[in-house]
Amino acid sequence: MVEWKNLDTLKAYQELKDTERVNLAEVMSGENGAERVKTYSVPMAEGMVYNYAAKAVDGKVLEALAKLAKEAQLTEKFAALYNGEVINTGEKRLVLHQLTRGQLGDAVVADGVDKRAFYVEQQKKVTEFANKVHAGEITNAAGEKFTTVVQIGIGGSDLGPRAMYLALENWAKKHDTFKMEAKFISNVDPDDAAAVLASIDVAHSLFVLVSKSGTTLETLTNESFVKDALAKAGLDASKHMVAVTSETSPLAKSDAYLAAFFMDDYIGGRYSSTSAVGGAVLSLAFGPEVFDRFLAGAAAEDVLAKKENLLENPAMLDALIGVYERNVLGMGCTAVLPYSQALSRFPAHLQQADMESNGKSVNRFGEPVNYVTGPVIFGEPGTNGQHSFYQLLHQGTDIVPLQFIGFKNNQCGVDVDIQDSTSQQKLCANVVAQMVAFACGKEDENRNKYFAGGRPSSIIVGDQLTPETLGALLSHFENKIMFQGFVWNLNSFDQEGVQLGKVLAKRVLAHDTDGALKAYSELLNI
Numbered sequence: 001m002v003e004w005k006n007l008d009t010l011k012a013y014q015e016l017k018d019t020e021r022v023n024l025a026e027v028m029s030g031e032n033g034a035e036r037v038k039t040y041s042v043p044m045a046e047g048m049v050y051n052y053a054a055k056a057v058d059g060k061v062l063e064a065l066a067k068l069a070k071e072a073q074l075t076e077k078f079a080a081l082y083n084g085e086v087i088n089t090g091e092k093r094l095v096l097h098q099l100t101r102g103q104l105g106d107a108v109v110a111d112g113v114d115k116r117a118f119y120v121e122q123q124k125k126v127t128e129f130a131n132k133v134h135a136g137e138i139t140n141a142a143g144e145k146f147t148t149v150v151q152i153g154i155g156g157s158d159l160g161p162r163a164m165y166l167a168l169e170n171w172a173k174k175h176d177t178f179k180m181e182a183k184f185i186s187n188v189d190p191d192d193a194a195a196v197l198a199s200i201d202v203a204h205s206l207f208v209l210v211s212k213s214g215t216t217l218e219t220l221t222n223e224s225f226v227k228d229a230l231a232k233a234g235l236d237a238s239k240h241m242v243a244v245t246s247e248t249s250p251l252a253k254s255d256a257y258l259a260a261f262f263m264d265d266y267i268g269g270r271y272s273s274t275s276a277v278g279g280a281v282l283s284l285a286f287g288p289e290v291f292d293r294f295l296a297g298a299a300a301e302d303v304l305a306k307k308e309n310l311l312e313n314p315a316m317l318d319a320l321i322g323v324y325e326r327n328v329l330g331m332g333c334t335a336v337l338p339y340s341q342a343l344s345r346f347p348a349h350l351q352q353a354d355m356e357s358n359g360k361s362v363n364r365f366g367e368p369v370n371y372v373t374g375p376v377i378f379g380e381p382g383t384n385g386q387h388s389f390y391q392l393l394h395q396g397t398d399i400v401p402l403q404f405i406g407f408k409n410n411q412c413g414v415d416v417d418i419q420d421s422t423s424q425q426k427l428c429a430n431v432v433a434q435m436v437a438f439a440c441g442k443e444d445e446n447r448n449k450y451f452a453g454g455r456p457s458s459i460i461v462g463d464q465l466t467p468e469t470l471g472a473l474l475s476h477f478e479n480k481i482m483f484q485g486f487v488w489n490l491n492s493f494d495q496e497g498v499q500l501g502k503v504l505a506k507r508v509l510a511h512d513t514d515g516a517l518k519a520y521s522e523l524l525n526i
């Protein structure tokens, strides 16, 4: 039996707070630093590693973190989750996104259905549909092939799939598996849909309407926007649109779509990239085999998250170091910095995944907690970020823990040698330089040029960003967020904090306003 306890009631948390702080600049200098880089490393799936040499931890801190992981029963709680307990207490739901890519424990039967079999069946339906589209068996009314896929969705029905698409676009082109260009419409700003529609040939476009609830205002508005454009072009919208939703949503039984693929209430939107939500657009864009390889990478990483030994479980270790930084060292933000242009939207996806999951002030029983929880997440790909906000990261008054991601090889296989190094080497040299600069700093008599160092970072390193490594990367962060939620005793799987704004927006549109709501409405001419 697992016991759900607040962090500040755990003995190991007290011990962690009493553990001597590590002087990062000192331990990372000289041969000691070299030794840490070689040893403070955990294998991930698909040949990747999680390296935490530049984190402010040592043997004693790691020991305290291992005790905390044990006392917080992280392994047992993960098992409870994948074996189908009601982990989402707020909404009284199971949490099953890992089942979209593998069976980690017992069969989970809910609503009379084996859930793993259900997700596999949905992906099989997506596969058959995508194969028919690629083969020209499902076409537009004129019998011509669809060339473009446009996803309409927002939040979890946009960010993950979009980030994954961008991550694999160049890889698929290089490996001759690029089938259809994908575009995304998410914002209710009419300029978003208008710009996408202006950039495509609607007659050869297939629209994937994605909404788990089937009630999201932005998505339904954009659906109408697109249907309007199709009608104006003399096209039958029902021959150009598929839906991805939950079986209980208002969209599920509509005949307004060519096909419908299902996820369910046990998969949170922000955890839905490996369900039909990501499956439809990614299978259409790159072929179902590529999506299968992405799932295989995620499944392999999920298996590592079951490991009890903290030092062999990269997601759990990353999570606990994050808790140490947040709750003991008092750091409030985390930057995600992929040195990979293909991961340009990955930080945006993690913003939702992390901040919507762990941005909570009450525990899983609805009681206020007396400690800080989820950090603010932001990020941009390197080296671009270096030329914008790294100034604050190096010399600002706040210390921001950094999560670097880097690959030894690029995806396109095109490079040049300029001034004795390739662009890929320059990219990798920069991430190496940054990590050491952040950790070790630099003495200077001129305080303006002085770097204190002691700014912690970790790095995930892979050979190349492929479908498998991308899947593993996604799983790593999903599981990290889950473990942190367990430590903080939160329900990481609901998002009540987004409701109030929606309710007030409806009132504004209905002109049912007073006070500041009315005054702001006038300011914006609504």
Ligand SMILES: O=P(O)(O)OC[C@H]1O[C@H](O)[C@H](O)[C@@H](O)[C@@H]1O
Binding pocket: 154, 155, 156, 157, 210, 211, 212, 213, 214, 215, 216, 219, 269, 270, 356, 495, 498
């Ligand atoms: O997929 P949908 O039901 O349309 O939801 C789309 C998004 O909107 C909501 O407001 C939630 O904050 C997100 O978690 C969700 O991913």
